[in-house]
Amino acid sequence: MLAQAASPADAQGAHDQTEAGSGQRGAVTNLPLPRYVSLKGNEGNARRGPSLSHRIDWVFRHAGMPLRVVAEFGHWRRVEDKDGAGGWVHYALLSGVRTALVTEDMLALRARPNPDADIVAQAESGAIVRLGECNRTWCQISGGGQRGWVPKTAIWGVDPDEIRD
Structure with a gap:
């Protein structure tokens, strides 16, 4: 939460980033890996693998939560939060808006x-x-x-x- 002091798109985020580190690119999007995105809605399931048949290991529950994409497979993105928690999330749940x-x-x-x-x-x-x-x-x-x-x-x-x- 921000308090005033007493005195007075989907790939957009990736385009703003410099290509540091390995210079690796996603096999699906050809965007840099790793890169940052955000959670589009209020909830997103992170799964053990890149399909709906995989178990849900983690649930992100904050709209706009920044996430780091570290891998891609089809319509799935392997993401991590600040603490390294995460899993595979369907790309439709992610936004290129940077937070x-x-x-x-x-x-x-x-x-x-x-x-x-x-x-x-x-x-x-x-x-x-x-x-x-x-x-x-x-x-x-x-x-x-x-x-x-x-x-x-x-x-x-x-x-x-x-x-x-």
Whole structure:
């Protein structure tokens, strides 16, 4: 949840990411692996394997939850959350809209990507926010009607070397 401070598509997410690491691409989509997506609805079953006949190992229950795609098979994507939990999720349950998870409690959102900039809002740990522009060390996030810049190290859902315009 974001609080105001006292003072004043499906592949879209993948196109914004730099190709770091192995440079591997998905066999189905030809998009970079790993890459980040988000959960489209309020619930998504993560299965042991890439079909409806496989057992459900995990259920994601937060719309917009950022997830990392690590593999593809047909209409299925192998995803992981911040803690590495996950499984195979049908692609229709995923969105290319980029979100992030706040990992630092009462995270200060700043007016500019600078540690000395004015604080415009604060975010609680666990808040799911929309991910905007990112430079080498800062990202712009928004949620709850608030918007500001935070250090990349204080959120999950963006790679350390990823630049977003």
